[in-house]
Amino acid sequence: MRAAIIVAGGSGDRLGREGGKQLARVCGRPLLYHTLAVFDACPTIDAIVVVVHPERIEEYRREAIDVVGSPKVMAVVPGGETRQQSVAAGLAALPGSAAIVVVHDGARPLVTPDVITDAVRVLEGDATLVGVVVGHPSFDTLKIVDEDGDVVGTVDRSLFWAAQTPQVFRAEVLRRAYERTRMDGFLGTDDASLVERCQGTVRMLAGPRRNIKVTVVEDLAIVEALLGGGGEESDE
Numbered sequence: 001m002r003a004a005i006i007v008a009g010g011s012g013d014r015l016g017r018e019g020g021k022q023l024a025r026v027c028g029r030p031l032l033y034h035t036l037a038v039f040d041a042c043p044t045i046d047a048i049v050v051v052v053h054p055e056r057i058e059e060y061r062r063e064a065i066d067v068v069g070s071p072k073v074m075a076v077v078p079g080g081e082t083r084q085q086s087v088a089a090g091l092a093a094l095p096g097s098a099a100i101v102v103v104h105d106g107a108r109p110l111v112t113p114d115v116i117t118d119a120v121r122v123l124e125g126d127a128t129l130v131g132v133v134v135g136h137p138s139f140d141t142l143k144i145v146d147e148d149g150d151v152v153g154t155v156d157r158s159l160f161w162a163a164q165t166p167q168v169f170r171a172e173v174l175r176r177a178y179e180r181t182r183m184d185g186f187l188g189t190d191d192a193s194l195v196e197r198c199q200g201t202v203r204m205l206a207g208p209r210r211n212i213k214v215t216v217v218e219d220l221a222i223v224e225a226l227l228g229g230g231g232e233e234s235d236e
Helices: 031-041 057-068 083-093 113-124 171-184 191-195 217-227
Strands: 002-008 047-052 073-078 100-105 129-137 143-145 151-154 161-170 201-206
Touching (some): 031 113, 073 083, 083 171, 100 171, 113 201, 161 171
Antiparallel strands (some): 100 161
């Protein structure tokens, strides 16, 4: 079984809008609706667990999840105080038969079924890999700054990629990584950072730059334009 965990449990405070970002409307539908609809349409995904804000489960169901009506949704579970805790809650809700786990941000609605499928196929096609992370090379110059904001150095950007989601893992490795972090208290910035501490290789897979995560209110206009066909992607 290939199962997806869609993480939509955060408060979305940085968006600066009451109610957070998951139910913010773009093209007439909540953000989470668009993301979930992509996973529902992806033939590679067999089951879905949605992790939502613990105090808004029924609201998320009513406004987004039930509207999609996906038969793949096997559970809607409350998230934790951190994203890491929310993914752990989603992982606990997955059946033991899940061999591949796809973790995705609910606030990345511009993902496509092809991107999800490509990542899964890369992982399944190489036994040496334990994970695949969709992202893209850094196109901007990267500066190192001190606590005052003063530049102290410039790094070689050819070594750096911007990690996105989906992030795809062998289920037993992801479970082991989360158990290890539970025991030693490690806090990572994404799921791959937890898995990287285990044996095995995590591979970056080039994906579209348009696969942005809505974080601030300005992002909503970008997503609306792209979902509505009003923007073209460029690597320049």
